[in-house]
Amino acid sequence: MFGYYLDLALRSLKRNRMLTALMVLAIGLGIGASMTMLTVLHVMTADPVPGRSARLFYPQVDPQPMENYKKGEGPPDLWTWTDAMNLLHDGKGVRQAAMSGGQVTVVPPGGVTRAFNAHARYTTADFFAMFGLSFADGGGWDAGDDGKRARVAVITRQLADKLYGTPHAAGRTLRLGKYDFRVAGVVDDWHPVPHFYDLNMGDYADPEQVYVPLGTAIGLKLSTMGSMSCWGDFPQDGDMAKASGCMWMQYWVELDTPAQVAAYRQYLVHYSEDQKQLGRFERAPNTRLRDVMQWLDYNHVVPGSVQLQTLLALGFLLVCLVNTVALLLVKFLRRGGELSVRRAMGASRRSVFVQLLVEAALVGLAGGVIGLLLSLFGLWVVRQQPTQYAGLAHLDTTMSAATFALAVCATLLAAVFPAWRACRLVPARLLKTQ
Amino acid sequence: MLPIVSALKHHKTTVVLVALEIALTCAIVTNALFLIRDRLAFMHMTTGVADNELVWVRTQTLDLGQEADKDSHAGVVAADLAALRGLPGVESVAMTNALPLGGSYSSTVVYRRPGDKSDSLSNVVEYLGSPGMLRTLGISLSEGRDFQPREYSDYQTFGQKSPPPTAVIVTRSFAQQMWPGEDPLGKPIYLGEQGEHATYVVGVAGHLLNPAINKYQGIDRGMILPVRQVRDNSAYVLRVRPDARASVARAIPGALQQVDPARKIEAHVYTDTIAQYFQGDRAMVWLLLVVIGCLLTLTALGVVGLSSFWVQQRTRTIGIRRAIGATRHDILRYFLAENFLIVSLGIVAGSAGAVGLNLWLMHHYELHRMPLSWLPIGALVLWLLGQLAVLGPALRAAAVPPVVATRSV
Numbered sequence: 001m002f003g004y005y006l007d008l009a010l011r012s013l014k015r016n017r018m019l020t021a022l023m024v025l026a027i028g029l030g031i032g033a034s035m036t037m038l039t040v041l042h043v044m045t046a047d048p049v050p051g052r053s054a055r056l057f058y059p060q061v062d063p064q065p066m067e068n069y070k071k072g073e074g075p076p077d078l079w080t081w082t083d084a085m086n087l088l089h090d091g092k093g094v095r096q097a098a099m100s101g102g103q104v105t106v107v108p109p110g111g112v113t114r115a116f117n118a119h120a121r122y123t124t125a126d127f128f129a130m131f132g133l134s135f136a137d138g139g140g141w142d143a144g145d146d147g148k149r150a151r152v153a154v155i156t157r158q159l160a161d162k163l164y165g166t167p168h169a170a171g172r173t174l175r176l177g178k179y180d181f182r183v184a185g186v187v188d189d190w191h192p193v194p195h196f197y198d199l200n201m202g203d204y205a206d207p208e209q210v211y212v213p214l215g216t217a218i219g220l221k222l223s224t225m226g227s228m229s230c231w232g233d234f235p236q237d238g239d240m241a242k243a244s245g246c247m248w249m250q251y252w253v254e255l256d257t258p259a260q261v262a263a264y265r266q267y268l269v270h271y272s273e274d275q276k277q278l279g280r281f282e283r284a285p286n287t288r289l290r291d292v293m294q295w296l297d298y299n300h301v302v303p304g305s306v307q308l309q310t311l312l313a314l315g316f317l318l319v320c321l322v323n324t325v326a327l328l329l330v331k332f333l334r335r336g337g338e339l340s341v342r343r344a345m346g347a348s349r350r351s352v353f354v355q356l357l358v359e360a361a362l363v364g365l366a367g368g369v370i371g372l373l374l375s376l377f378g379l380w381v382v383r384q385q386p387t388q389y390a391g392l393a394h395l396d397t398t399m400s401a402a403t404f405a406l407a408v409c410a411t412l413l414a415a416v417f418p419a420w421r422a423c424r425l426v427p428a429r430l431l432k433t434q
Numbered sequence: 435m436l437p438i439v440s441a442l443k444h445h446k447t448t449v450v451l452v453a454l455e456i457a458l459t460c461a462i463v464t465n466a467l468f469l470i471r472d473r474l475a476f477m478h479m480t481t482g483v484a485d486n487e488l489v490w491v492r493t494q495t496l497d498l499g500q501e502a503d504k505d506s507h508a509g510v511v512a513a514d515l516a517a518l519r520g521l522p523g524v525e526s527v528a529m530t531n532a533l534p535l536g537g538s539y540s541s542t543v544v545y546r547r548p549g550d551k552s553d554s555l556s557n558v559v560e561y562l563g564s565p566g567m568l569r570t571l572g573i574s575l576s577e578g579r580d581f582q583p584r585e586y587s588d589y590q591t592f593g594q595k596s597p598p599p600t601a602v603i604v605t606r607s608f609a610q611q612m613w614p615g616e617d618p619l620g621k622p623i624y625l626g627e628q629g630e631h632a633t634y635v636v637g638v639a640g641h642l643l644n645p646a647i648n649k650y651q652g653i654d655r656g657m658i659l660p661v662r663q664v665r666d667n668s669a670y671v672l673r674v675r676p677d678a679r680a681s682v683a684r685a686i687p688g689a690l691q692q693v694d695p696a697r698k699i700e701a702h703v704y705t706d707t708i709a710q711y712f713q714g715d716r717a718m719v720w721l722l723l724v725v726i727g728c729l730l731t732l733t734a735l736g737v738v739g740l741s742s743f744w745v746q747q748r749t750r751t752i753g754i755r756r757a758i759g760a761t762r763h764d765i766l767r768y769f770l771a772e773n774f775l776i777v778s779l780g781i782v783a784g785s786a787g788a789v790g791l792n793l794w795l796m797h798h799y800e801l802h803r804m805p806l807s808w809l810p811i812g813a814l815v816l817w818l819l820g821q822l823a824v825l826g827p828a829l830r831a832a833a834v835p836p837v838v839a840t841r842s843v
Contacts, residue, residue: 107498113695116698308799309718309721318458319733320732327739334746
């Protein structure tokens with residue numbers, strides 16, 4: 001029966017090419033526009049560390065003085081050196097890492113004349129295992145290296161290729177400014193989107209090229225990068241470890257079970273109370289503990305303009321669908337005569353209904369093809385934009401399949417009402433006027 | 435009108451569908467047009483400097499272990515300035531820490547009374563300028579005077595050792611917020627951690643846009659402080675003959691490398707910087723235009739499809755009307771009026787929808803309120819569109835000969 005419906009549908013669609021083309025185009029445009037924006041949104045709201053995001057947490061405490069205190073205000077997003085070091089020392093998480101962005105001058109083996117600046121991350125030993133970076137060669141450093149401020153570094157595969165022509169660079173010497181470091185390991189490409197662990201670098205920033213132990217970097221006064229908020233004096237000699245009135249670091253902790261999470265929340269409160277007793281904190285304990293997705297949500301990572309554009313695209317799709325409902329209604333009612341003949345010859349309402357839906361599904365499929373092409377084009381246009389996230393806008397298989405599914409479902413939905421109306425026509429009356 | 439209405443009663447569903455489509459289109463298009471106007475107004479904000487005559491350059495020192503003492507830095511700056519002044523086409527050069535729409539900025543708290551933290555204006559943009567900064571940028575003063583040579587100090591925005599200079603030039607909007615309705619000239623403001631340093635207003639800049647426009651710093655609330663040299667986030671600004679901008683920007687890296695090769699140098703023509711600042715807005719305007727275009731086309735095609743169907747369906751009726759004396763003109767008018775009626779129905783619903791949508795967007799995305807006077811624009815667009823779309827089918831209807839009435843099918 002299906003083959004017969006298909007045949008009928010094709011004949012009917014061919015009979016009025018203009019109307020068919022109009023419907024296909026309408027569906028295609030609506031689907032194309034909305035899938036373009038939904039893909040961008042999909043990319044931007046993706047989980048940056050799948051499988052780990054629910055176990056990684058960003059704690060917050062409030063070390064600020066009472067000045068400018070506003071009741072109900074959340075704690076700051078950044079950490080002071082002292083607090084980060086205290087938490088690290090307590091080591092209450094399964095894993096934890098304190099960190100800051102930085103910039104280093106890389107002097108290649110070719111010499112000073114080829115020196116260039118690269119973004120770096122100053123962090124602690126657990127960073128690599130906690131965020132799930134994999135090593136192409138060698139490995140990270142350990143807590144001992146952190147403690148003794150060892151001159152070791154981890155670099156990306158890209159940088160290793162650039163400097164040494166091979167990813168097997170563990171053990172080589174890396175010159176940063178005037179200091180020599182031993183390359184402990186080379187990490188494979190790792191590009192979490194968004195740049196969740198430090199949003200100050202730009203929500204969709206590229207990952208860093210060089211990783212250096214935090215203590216080593218601060219000890220050598222390598223330059224830090226990112227946001228900084230101070231209420232006290234900034235040390236004149238540039239030693240960040242002495243900037244006790246400045247918040248400039250990030251802190252992440254891994255907690256594997258709900259019990260650990262609950263215990264860590266308690267710990268943050270206790271820590272704040274202790275610090276208040278010691279006189280370091282002035283405010284009452286004001287703590288937070290957010291996992292990766294909550295952290296991104298709290299920081300409003302997805303720009304309002306992208307949400308607005310997605311809304312616009314969906315509004316457009318809605319108009320396209322109303323348009324399709326109207327056109328299908330016209331198309332089906334116009335064929336009242338033909339449908340009446342079929343009914344008179346014994347076809348049930350049901351089979352006429354199915355036949356009309358098959359026809360609509362064909363329109364939907366064709367619209368899906370056009371929509372897919374249009375969204376490919378739309379995403380190409382998005383990629384030409386100079387925004388940080390632009391380069392990420394690609395259609396994956398899931399989204400391609402979703403395009404077709406959306407096109408067919410939307411068209412079928414649009415066809416239900418017209419088909420139902422067409423089934424209700426009274427055959428006898430129509431046949432008589434004919 | 436009455437016969438049209440009673441005829442339409444036979445096609446309730448179709449009429450409702452078309453009106454609904456018109457209403458949705460109306461609501462979206464009206465809001466989109468308003469958004470476009472909003473963005474365009476934003477993008478055409480004047481900077482308050484000589485946009486077409488500026489080139490600027492920022493250098494990033496490579497850390498190769500050289501000792502960064504203050505004197506050698508001052509020497510490099512002096513040599514840089516001399517090298518830049520020597521480029522053909524350059525009229526003057528100065529240092530600053532920020533440029534209007536340049537992106538990065540520094541802001542601070544300004545106190546009305548010494549040490550009184552309760553009475554202050556926070557998030558005031560700090561422009562630092564070396565001698566000649568006002569002239570180089572082309573900032574015009576509406577009151578007061580430029581800085582005098584002795585007023586330039588060693589003040590810096592960050593890790594400050596030196597107190598702020600004793601003279602400041604403020605923008606008009608800063609003055610209005612600080613001292614509403616009063617003459618700002620000669621008034622003191624207090625800077626520093628505890629608001630302990632007095633600085634006196636010597637001039638008022640009529641307009642100077644902020645390096646970045648946001649809800650904290652506002653649009654043009656700022657002040658200019660005179661310093662001998664800018665150290666943090668410093669940039670050289672060059673006033674250049676408009677036709678020499680590109681060549682100067684190309685020549686800068688070479689000229690500065692000769693002074694000190696261990697650094698990364700990025701020179702920009704200022705108009706490109708402005709264009710870059712508004713890139714996102716421009717993309718948004720284009721996107722909105724494309725969506726409006728597609729929506730209107732789609733709606734028009736929908737109207738054409740439906741009217742054609744109706745004309746075909748009513749061929750006999752039209753024939754009969756023609757046979758009993760209606761002119762072609764009457765038929766044409768009938769279809770135009772019918773379309774007008776349906777579109778009007780859609781516009782009424784759409785205008786309500788447009789206001790609702792605007793309110794919702796305002797609530798969620800900090801957009802501006804759309805004035806009600808904006809509604810007729812969307813309405814006019816859709817009326818015109820409807821009439822144009824129906825014209826083809828209506829003309830076909832008018833061409834139906836009266837003889838059709840006598841034929842059976």
